[in-house]
Amino acid sequence: MPVYHVVLFKLKPGVTQxxxxxxxxxxxxxxxxxxxxxxxxxxxxxxxxxPRAKGFDMGLVAVLESPDHVASYATHPAHLEVHKMREELCEDTLAYDLEFDAAEGVKL
Structure with a gap:
């Protein structure tokens, strides 16, 4: 079943647009x-x-085909490049993965 990979980011002071x-x-x-x-x-x-974001300035939602893909996504070189950028820009992150039944009508 598909997975929503949700990540919230607290940016470091001075991060530019x-x-x-x-x-x-x-x-x-x-x-x-x-x-x-x-x-x-x-x-x-x-x-x-x-007001409810508790200082998190940015959010990301990735949709992956299955829970197995979450693990391979985490170690893929393209993700590691983004992860390195995240470390430079963010002081904190919060990640949460949710599995859902695509038959329930969730479309992106």
């Missing part, structure tokens, strides 16, 4: 390179969510 744009572009480019990675979206929280 250019750095974020490069990170987002590099992250999205993993789709098509990493087997089982169906889609990936990353953005800051909506203004209505900021």
């Amino acid at each position: 250019e750095q974020l744009a490069k990170w987002q572009k590099t992250s999205r480019a993993m789709v098509g390179k990493i087997p089982g990675l169906i889609s990936l979206h990353a953005n800051p929280p909506l203004p209505i969510s900021v």
Whole structure:
């Protein structure tokens, strides 16, 4: 069954929009390179969510084909490149993986 890989990021002070744009572009480019990675979206929280975001400035949702693909995604060279960028830009992260039944009508 497909998996939502959800990650929240607290950015370090001074991170620029250019750095974020490069990170987002590099992250999205993993789709098509990493087997089982169906889609990936990353953005800051909506203004209505900021008061509840506990300092997390950016979120990512990746959809993978199965739980097995989460493990291979984590060690793939394209992801390791994005992971290195994340370490440079972020002071904290929170990750959460959710498996879901695609027959329930979840479409991305």
